[in-house]
Amino acid sequence: MSIDDVLVPKNAGSYHNFFVRLGNVATYGAFNNISFAEQHFPLLTQSEEIRKDTFCDDRNLPDNCHGKEYCFCTHRLKVKLNSIVQITLLGTENGNFMNHPIHLHGSHFYITSIGSDATKISYEPQSENPPYKDTLSVPGSGYAIIRFKADNPGFWFFHCHYDYHHAAGMSAVFQVGDLEDITKDQRTIQNNS
Numbered sequence: 001m002s003i004d005d006v007l008v009p010k011n012a013g014s015y016h017n018f019f020v021r022l023g024n025v026a027t028y029g030a031f032n033n034i035s036f037a038e039q040h041f042p043l044l045t046q047s048e049e050i051r052k053d054t055f056c057d058d059r060n061l062p063d064n065c066h067g068k069e070y071c072f073c074t075h076r077l078k079v080k081l082n083s084i085v086q087i088t089l090l091g092t093e094n095g096n097f098m099n100h101p102i103h104l105h106g107s108h109f110y111i112t113s114i115g116s117d118a119t120k121i122s123y124e125p126q127s128e129n130p131p132y133k134d135t136l137s138v139p140g141s142g143y144a145i146i147r148f149k150a151d152n153p154g155f156w157f158f159h160c161h162y163d164y165h166h167a168a169g170m171s172a173v174f175q176v177g178d179l180e181d182i183t184k185d186q187r188t189i190q191n192n193s
């Protein structure tokens with residue numbers, strides 16, 4: 001994969017663009033006002049237990065969440081295998097007092113833009129040679145834009161790395177590929193080991 005494939009996704013079969021507001025209050029944390037609730041089974045190895053209503057996102061909230069400020073459910077961001085994913089991470093802390101170290105499993109990402117003022121988001125890549133990381137500190141009242149190629153099928157945790165924020169729900173799970181892509185990949189790993 002070249003940097004150009006990610007920074008200029010012109011040849012990508014598909015492209016996903018997410019906007020994630022980071023929120024934390026005294027007792028819970030959230031991405032887009034959804035506080036992550038874990039399932040009782042591991043998604044990766046017991047995917048046969050996944051049901052239609054296992055996951056939620058900000059366009060598909062469970063019925064009991066409507067009208068509520070915060071919602072508790074298994075927040076999933078689903079992307080096509082080999083697509084280019086852009087995520088805008090938005091700090092919502094007043095006065096910039098707490099940054100959030102956001103960590104992605106399964107892939108590294110390029111940080112194409114970062115700033116301390118969330119009202120001045122720039123989508124123009126700030127460098128031709130951007131940092132390549134699996135964790136970044138999003139300024140408390142600022143923003144960061146990250147991009148990666150979703151070429152590793154699976155369920156991957158995406159969360160604030162302050163353990164108490166993570167435990168309080170400041171997390172989501174990326175589903176890279178359809179279940180067939182994921183289980184096929186696992187069979188390949190099992191047969192090769």
Ligand SMILES: [Cu+2]
Nearest residue numbers: 100160162165
């Ligand atoms: Cu945090």
